[in-house]
Amino acid sequence: MRKPKTQNKPARVTMMDIAAAAGCSQAAVSFVLNDTPGTRISQQTRDRVWEAARALGYMEKTYTTKASYSGLDNVIGFAVDQLATSPEAIVAIEGARQASWNAGNVLLVTQTLSDPVMEPKAIEALTSGGISALIYMTIYTRQVELPSYVCKLNIPTVLLNCYTADHAFPAVVPSEIAGGQSSTRHLIMHGHHRIATITGEIWMQAAQDRLTGYRRALATADIPFDPELVIEGDWSAGAGYASTMKLLALKEPPTAIFCQNDRTAIGCYEALKDAGLRIPQDMSVVGYDDEEISRHLVPPLTTSVLPHLAMGQWAIEHLNPESTPGKRYPIAKLECSLVKRHSVAAPRAEARQILDGAYTSP
């Protein structure tokens, strides 16, 4: 099985090759690649070694054991920070599985929990098994710093629902701005002019983007932005309830509320029920995330589906084996499509009149 006999060409990249390329000894390469403690190697040499290893496509233990010839080429690692807390990760995994199915690829999933001690272990467990590609996902859309061990060897890597500052890897995230925009536009197209929104925790990227989308939709429809109609929530049903109450207490309450996630919408529903208002006749509501429960609310909630299935597929499709050092990838954005259910209707005639009046005669 081992190709290089005595006089043959290398056929496999060995530490010797790297040493030659990096201009140092095999021992040094071993030290660097294994990060052996207690050895003094300058950062420059370390960099050169890693670069050479990457460039030559060095794979650990290529020669050892059967790993190389037992078909393990087709294992794709999938690291996610949280698996159990929300269904998105599962959906993304399913998308990745579907996309890699016909190619006969196997997915190996692990949870990092963003724990500084567990994450390296988890990724190590993945990579040391000889994966041929890595998908790195976070539950919340955010910027991440890929630890060095992720990009150690040049396995193709794709970021799912996150991105790095240097854009060194292909990355895909939901298009939250477009999502916020289409949700709001949906309400506008039903004839609403006075549309409130209850945001999530505003420091989160998703909340900011959905709000941006909201403002954009208003602007596109030439509806002036009214800060009074934006209430800062925190993704929770409780905040949804309180925020809705605040909106209802306004001198000119809205005729529609864009809740920036479904849990907020649940609180919103409660508040409207307590206030004696009917959905959608007296108040239209849209949610976001398309959680399971939104199908079972009365009336069923119009909301946006997070495109995690598509993101999983996208990730698989963009696992390019060619490693182009220094290349920069734009962040791909996939659409959050609106699923229309029964929580949106045209504003009541009188309300519309009043509001139209308010606009025409300031």
Added chain:
Amino acid sequence: MRKPKTQNKPARVTMMDIAAAAGCSQAAVSFVLNDTPGTRISQQTRDRVWEAARALGYMEKTYTTKASYSGLDNVIGFAVDQLATSPEAIVAIEGARQASWNAGNVLLVTQTLSDPVMEPKAIEALTSGGISALIYMTIYTRQVELPSYVCKLNIPTVLLNCYTADHAFPAVVPSEIAGGQSSTRHLIMHGHHRIATITGEIWMQAAQDRLTGYRRALATADIPFDPELVIEGDWSAGAGYASTMKLLALKEPPTAIFCQNDRTAIGCYEALKDAGLRIPQDMSVVGYDDEEISRHLVPPLTTSVLPHLAMGQWAIEHLNPESTPGKRYPIAKLECSLVKRHSVAAPRAEARQILDGAYTSP
């Protein structure tokens, strides 16, 4: 880092050790373990080598790369047939994670989909990464045949929600009989005598067991079993609706219905609503599975939680490193605890009178 210097004790199991134990050469061990094609080794020797390897706890590529000292001993493989179709797998994984967390173990999850070509690949991907233990889970409780590649090296293996005919591995399943029994008993304790049940697809173990529990609870309370009150469903809401309608059409309709899963209960709710009956005043209902939605039904559904979290923990706790060939393990059963919500009440006085009368004067 490598312990055995020239004169030291082995500290790691090497092919030499196996060769000594099996009474052959290191080369022979290499041939056997790698299944090198084109070599002639008798079956007896192969067996001896594997046995010795198992007994000594040989781990592939122990010496090579950092695998040995980077904590890869603590990787636990988790193979499940379906990941996305239902939340149970996730819950079990979470249980396993929690239980192995403090020990610093990493979980590596893969999906087999019960596909004859994917499953070997998936498990191979897991094992070749050097896992130290394997948990094998199925979504539906059932008997499985562990393919040979699962038990190749003596990594401790536990079966979750499934079991083998030969009981060669520790296995844990939910105690469905006890669950059916306690659900029914709960209704009996509220004063119900005429209790119907809508089963799942009866060929499934779970459906049979839940029915058995139902009958046992009746027997314990000295309530005669009435086949008229058992309707065969198929786990679907549609069947729940139809079955409930059938029950309501009975000459002596029940005062309580034990739906053997939550989806059935949803159909049951619908049917009762359509029939103008109130829950729980006119009809008590209990479900099974504690799906997310049962919390949001009106009234919230009393149901049983599948103990998948506990099963995940149990699995981790029973990953005994000691391999006792030929040992037989009993199948462990974990309780499905009843979560009481608002779908059960005492039967209405008149109904109770009628029924009591029916019993006392046959």
Added chain:
DNA sequence: CGTTTCGGCTAATTAATATTAGCATCTATC
């Protein structure tokens, strides 16, 4: 009864990596 063949294995070799010991070179210190 000698010879061939082949199954079943081992010894010896080779390839690869890990690790130890130590050699330069630089740097700060007295």
Added chain:
DNA sequence: GATAGATGCTAATATTAATTAGCCGAAACG
């Protein structure tokens, strides 16, 4: 400006596993 440490690395060695070549005995064959 000698010297004691670091610092940064390499040569040599050790360990392990894969592979080749070939030995030995038994069965098959003439």
